[in-house]
Amino acid sequence: MDFIELFRESFPSLLSGLTVTLKITALALVIATLLGLLFGLMSISNNKLLMFIARIYVDLIRGTPLIVQAFFIYFGLPTALDFKINAFSAGVAAVGINAGAYMVEIFRAGIMAVDKGQMEAARSLGLSYRKSMAKIILPQAVRKMIPAFINQFIISLKDTSILSVIGIRELTQSGEIIIASNYRAFETWGMIGIMYFVIIMLLSYTARSLERRLVI
Amino acid sequence: MIEARGIKKKFGNLEVLKGIDFNVEKGEVLCIIGPSGSGKSTLLRCLNRLEEITEGTIKIDGEDIHDRKTDVNKLREKLGMVFQSFNLFPHLNVLNNITFAPVELKKMDKKQAEEKARYLLRKVGLEDKALVYPEKLSGGQKQRAAIARALAMEPEIMLFDEPTSALDPEMVGEVLQVMKDLARDGMTMVVVTHEMGFAREVADRVIFMDDGLIIEEAAPEQLFTAPQNPRTKDFLSKVL
Ligand SMILES: Nc1ncnc2c1ncn2[C@@H]1O[C@H](COP(=O)(O)OP(=O)(O)OP(=O)(O)O)[C@@H](O)[C@H]1O
Ligand SMILES: [Mg+2]
Numbered sequence: 001m002d003f004i005e006l007f008r009e010s011f012p013s014l015l016s017g018l019t020v021t022l023k024i025t026a027l028a029l030v031i032a033t034l035l036g037l038l039f040g041l042m043s044i045s046n047n048k049l050l051m052f053i054a055r056i057y058v059d060l061i062r063g064t065p066l067i068v069q070a071f072f073i074y075f076g077l078p079t080a081l082d083f084k085i086n087a088f089s090a091g092v093a094a095v096g097i098n099a100g101a102y103m104v105e106i107f108r109a110g111i112m113a114v115d116k117g118q119m120e121a122a123r124s125l126g127l128s129y130r131k132s133m134a135k136i137i138l139p140q141a142v143r144k145m146i147p148a149f150i151n152q153f154i155i156s157l158k159d160t161s162i163l164s165v166i167g168i169r170e171l172t173q174s175g176e177i178i179i180a181s182n183y184r185a186f187e188t189w190g191m192i193g194i195m196y197f198v199i200i201m202l203l204s205y206t207a208r209s210l211e212r213r214l215v216i
Numbered sequence: 217m218i219e220a221r222g223i224k225k226k227f228g229n230l231e232v233l234k235g236i237d238f239n240v241e242k243g244e245v246l247c248i249i250g251p252s253g254s255g256k257s258t259l260l261r262c263l264n265r266l267e268e269i270t271e272g273t274i275k276i277d278g279e280d281i282h283d284r285k286t287d288v289n290k291l292r293e294k295l296g297m298v299f300q301s302f303n304l305f306p307h308l309n310v311l312n313n314i315t316f317a318p319v320e321l322k323k324m325d326k327k328q329a330e331e332k333a334r335y336l337l338r339k340v341g342l343e344d345k346a347l348v349y350p351e352k353l354s355g356g357q358k359q360r361a362a363i364a365r366a367l368a369m370e371p372e373i374m375l376f377d378e379p380t381s382a383l384d385p386e387m388v389g390e391v392l393q394v395m396k397d398l399a400r401d402g403m404t405m406v407v408v409t410h411e412m413g414f415a416r417e418v419a420d421r422v423i424f425m426d427d428g429l430i431i432e433e434a435a436p437e438q439l440f441t442a443p444q445n446p447r448t449k450d451f452l453s454k455v456l
Contacts, residue, residue, distance in 0.1 A: 124295070124366075
């Protein structure tokens with residue numbers, strides 16, 4: 001079997017694997033952004049309890065490997081709490097909750113990087129903390145967060161390959177299945193590597209041009 | 217209009233204000249002068265509760281502002297504040313910097329707020345800068361825009377914390393001119409400043425602070441030509 005034929009045979013299923021990878025990454029990052037914003041705001045609040053909860057979340061996630069988190073969500077929780085979850089949802093949740101912890105720090109750093117005078121100016125006009133945060137601080141913080149956010153996007157995209165362990169047919173798992181039948185490890189893993197690489201390069205490039213346009 | 221009694225303020229163990237009493241009447245311009253670190257900014261920031269006081273009372277229009285029941289946001293609408301470092305919102309153009317708070321808080325419609333903003337921009341001489349972003353402005357223009365932003369909330373009192381200290385010398389005049397116009401229009405103003413010329417010309421009363429206390433309080437002519445306290449004399453001899 002020559003390479004052209006191998007490519008023609010395996011590419012469609014690798015492409016559908018890549019689609020799954022991108023879907024999981026995109027959904028997970030939506031979750032991660034919401035979690036990051038919520039816990040990020042908690043971590044800079046004046047309330048000790050809220051700060052503590054945010055701290056626990058970040059520490060727990062950073063202190064354990066993603067693969068353990070994925071197993072815990074897919075096998076652990078459903079047995080303990082007696083519910084069913086499909087692999088895809090568990091995968092999205094695992095990567096989302098994992099990236100969320102890193103997003104907490106990204107939001108926190110972004111908000112801290114906004115000059116303290118901005119909050120004071122907004123508050124002195126009579127705006128509430130909430131409004132000042134939403135309309136004055138966060139819009140500035142988000143611009144500063146873009147590079148870190150894209151970086152997290154890339155990390156999470158690569159992290160999804162771990163989800164092959166819970167049987168999700170994302171890009172890496174698709175590759176394993178193909179190799180199990182054709183035994184062409186070199187070419188197949190090579191193609192998979194290139195696919196990850198191209199997507200990530202596209203992302204980085206978009207990020208850089210976005211960053212240039214949003215600079216204030 | 218402002219009535220401050222026995223104000224003390226500590227940062228941790230450091231007592232920055234050590235018992236301050238003063239009044240400001242409606243339409244009056246009060247200037248606060250004093251050496252660096254004497255507590256001038258802290259005192260000003262206590263007036264709109266950017267800092268909480270440790271002891272004492274501050275009443276504005278008879279309302280105790282450090283009372284738990286006081287709505288601090290409503291209170292701040294009455295007090296405009298201008299900062300040394302301008303603090304314009306960099307992601308909004310000048311017009312939106314000015315209309316932002318009135319639209320959010322006074323539920324003014326955007327058009328009305330913009331008309332008002334353009335009127336204020338004319339007043340501070342920036343009518344041609346409405347659609348420009350703050351980074352494109354000179355320091356003096358930034359500060360004038362910041363004054364217009366504060367005025368847009370129609371405050372009863374304006375607080376200035378060294379509004380010209382961050383400016384190149386050639387831009388100080390244009391900002392002071394705007395402040396003089398405001399004073400002439402009868403605005404109640406509390407101004408922390410190093411501009412002794414301004415204090416002398418515009419203030420109705422000058423307070424000299426040192427080390428967290430008011431050392432001397434007098435009409436500007438009196439304070440600048442015949443200071444009573446040796447510390448005032450010493451300070452003035454250094455800055456004049
Ligand atoms: N947030 C803070 N935490 C701790 N100490 C502070 C804080 N803000 C001010 N201080 C201290 O309080 C003292 C008075 O500061 P303040 O800024 O009120 O002085 P100032 O008279 O405005 O001086 P300057 O002319 O330099 O602006 C200084 O010793 C300062 O270091
Ligand atoms: Mg100061």
